[in-house]
Amino acid sequence: MDALLELLEKNARLTTAEMAERLGKTVAEVEALLARLDKDGALLGYHAVIDRDKVGDVLVSALIEVKLTPERDGGFDRLARRIAKFDQVTSCYLMSGGYDLAVIVEGPDLREVARFVSEKLSTLDGVVSTATHFQLKVYKQSGFLAADTHEDERLPVTP
């Protein structure tokens, strides 16, 4: 199972036949493993990791520190789930330390992200404060280095 997850995390586009070839298993075995992961809800989804600079995309991304008032029943969960449901929110984590939620928001431009924060996020009952940090440059995301140009510089034949 671990070996399969390791493969999927690196490249989810492989066909089951290709996964089988790498794992030394049969296609049927791989399909059974995938079905089990699916049933357990262990696979939340598959996505491409895109270098936005390369495609000329002008998407704006921000990390927002959110402070919340915890509720008597359930602490932060109800509010956190509510925030996470917004389409603009790509990731949402409960954090230890100086603030409660780390919310990552994407939008077509700065103004859109700012509007989301001021109109949607900060107006929610229970949100005490927000601090918005805009992302300036991507060096690594989801385990992939941006502009990684490691070339094979080995000699072609060595002992």
Next chain:
Amino acid sequence: MKPLEDRIADHVKRIPRSGIRDFFELVQGRDDVISLGVGEPDFAAPWHIREAAIFSLEKGQTSYTSNLGLLSLRECIVDYVEGQFGVRYDAKSEVLVTVGVSEALDLVCRALLNPGDEVIYHEPCYVSYNPSIALAYGVAVGVQTKVEDEFVLRAEDVAAKITDKTRMILLNFPTNPTGAVEPLEELEKIAQLAIKHDLLVVSDEIYSELLYRGDSGMERGEHISIASLPGMKERTILLHGFSKAFAMTGFRLGYSCAPHVLTEAMMKIHQYSMLCAPIMSQNAAVEALKNGAGEVEKMRRAYARRRNLLLSRFEKMGVPCFSPGGAFYAFPDIRKFGLSSKEFALRLLEEENVAVVPGDAFGPAGEGCVRACYATAYDQLEIALDRIAEFVKRL
């Protein structure tokens, strides 16, 4: 003036040109070659190891070290060796840090052989064994291992070569170029032979982390060093290093673990020829041993996946290939195509731009096979295998 050729020492002149080198010259200069001909990882050394080397340079650590190597490194080595091989050495007197295992092997031969002493080694094997013995005026006595026997070294074949001049047995498991792993019962018999005939054993265990267990090879196999067998530590020179498992070939760092008297003898040569191994490599190696296990396992699993691909493709294209238990080489048997291994490799290069190394470059016992290294990016490996499939279809 005498011709310059006549100035070359006889024992150097007698050493033939390396088959690897011949082939290298053919491959070099060709465009779009996918090479399965390399003998090193395609990964760069893990970043935390490179970063430790950079940090040591920043701190200005650019001096000589003790001839034996940094004590801090030797202390890490003895702990690591105990964990990996189950043998405990003394960091102060039984460990020598060298410039790669190649230097360590050279030191062993020069320090422990008198002219005419015989060393038994198994073929096909790493290209430098035979010359290292010959350069120390020793006599290299090859024992052939066979593809039908999955390149296991049979103790009875070793026994047949023992004479009153035999001084050492040189082992390399997992083996470059075959990927073979020695079964414990044969290893035990070889140990018995060494004890019975009072021989030293030199064991090059550079690939010992890269072992694949079970059908899929995703689990790491267990390595057993001959040094750990009863009565063997006192007659074994254990050679290991950082090149393969830690992907640190260019750092040129290896080590030997051996009884104090033998270590001292090797050190005598090392101190006058090399002085010490480079300090930046030694600093990087400390980091590798302290924090590198996770990265090593990650790379091993990547090799395991590629090995699975390679073996399943060879099977599909009808190229017999035994399932290698270690290293990152496969050694497919190409005899059914009616070509010598050199012809096979040459035509594969010319017709499909894929480089593999002819098996005879690793000694005559390698004839009939080629070495395909799967330490190559997965997508490249796939293309190479597609091309090999096309090629063998035409044969």
